[in-house]
Amino acid sequence: xxxxxxxxxxxxxxxxxxxxxxxxxxxxxxxxxxxxxxxxxxxxxxxxxxxxxxxxxxxxxxxxxxxxxxxxxxxxxxxxxxxxxxxxxxxxxxxxxxxxxxxxxxxxxxxxxxxxxxxxxxxxxxxxxxxxxxxxxxxxxxxxxxxxxxxxxxxxxxxxxxxxxxxxxxxxxxxxxxxxxxxxxxxxxxxxxxxxxxxxxxxxxxxx
Numbered sequence: 001x002x003x004x005x006x007x008x009x010x011x012x013x014x015x016x017x018x019x020x021x022x023x024x025x026x027x028x029x030x031x032x033x034x035x036x037x038x039x040x041x042x043x044x045x046x047x048x049x050x051x052x053x054x055x056x057x058x059x060x061x062x063x064x065x066x067x068x069x070x071x072x073x074x075x076x077x078x079x080x081x082x083x084x085x086x087x088x089x090x091x092x093x094x095x096x097x098x099x100x101x102x103x104x105x106x107x108x109x110x111x112x113x114x115x116x117x118x119x120x121x122x123x124x125x126x127x128x129x130x131x132x133x134x135x136x137x138x139x140x141x142x143x144x145x146x147x148x149x150x151x152x153x154x155x156x157x158x159x160x161x162x163x164x165x166x167x168x169x170x171x172x173x174x175x176x177x178x179x180x181x182x183x184x185x186x187x188x189x190x191x192x193x194x195x196x197x198x199x200x201x202x203x204x205x206x207x208x
Contacts, residue, residue: 014068014078015133017061021085022129024054025193026122028089029115032096036111042100047093054089058082077203084196085129088122091192095185102178109179113158114186121151121193128200141204148197155190159183 031046061082065075099106128144131137162183166176 012133013064014061017057017064018078018081018085018132019126019129021054021057021061021082022122022126024050024057025085025088025092025196026119026126028092029118029122029189032092032118033115035096035099036115042103044093044096044100047089047096050089051093054086058086077206080199081129081196081203084192084199085125088125088189088192088196091185091189092118095182095189098178098182098185102182105172105175105178106182111186114155114183117151117155117158118186118189118193121148121155121190124148124151125193125196128197132200132204138204141201145197145201148194152190152194155187159187 028047028050031050034040034046035042061078065078124144124147128141131141131144163180166179171179
């Protein structure tokens with residue numbers, strides 16, 4: 001059994017902050033699900049709040065690194081996890097900004113399958129971060145990372161399917177451009193989750 005606790009000693013502030021950052025990733029997807037609901041109020045308030053909170057968490061991690069002597073686990077590894085997590089709500093907010101801007105062109109577009117993949121991806125990332133606390137089995141983390149790889153593959157297949165459908169229909173050119181951009185942004189959110197999983201896995205393997 002491998003535990004980051006032996007690297008952080010009795011002070012688990014880093015783990016608390018990393019877990020809080022991962023929770024903001026799931027919160028950003030929940031906010032996205034809300035605005036994509038038909039008839040929902042198109043507001044970016046939840047996204048802005050989530051991204052600002054996650055940025056604050058990332059800054060707290062950096063400040064704590066400056067004040068704390070870390071042995072065993074390199075400070076670059078902690079920063080890598082924090083930075084990879086921060087990119088998830090940041091990219092989700094970017095999608096929301098574009099969606100709100102062009103919402104009038106997107107009536108009737110279904111997002112259920114993409115949202116399901118995003119929920120699965122962010123929940124898996126959160127589970128991986130939680131596993132770091134004091135009970136992280138290498139096999140468990142490898143399985144969770146395999147789940148992220150599968151979700152990323154499913155997201156690739158889905159965007160190809162959506163683009164094929166889009167180009168085979170008589171759709172207005174402007175709508176094609178908008179949807180292509182939005183589909184690619186949603187796929188990028190899943191890619192960010194996969195990247196975070198890879199960062200965590202690589203760090204664990206390096207220190208196992």
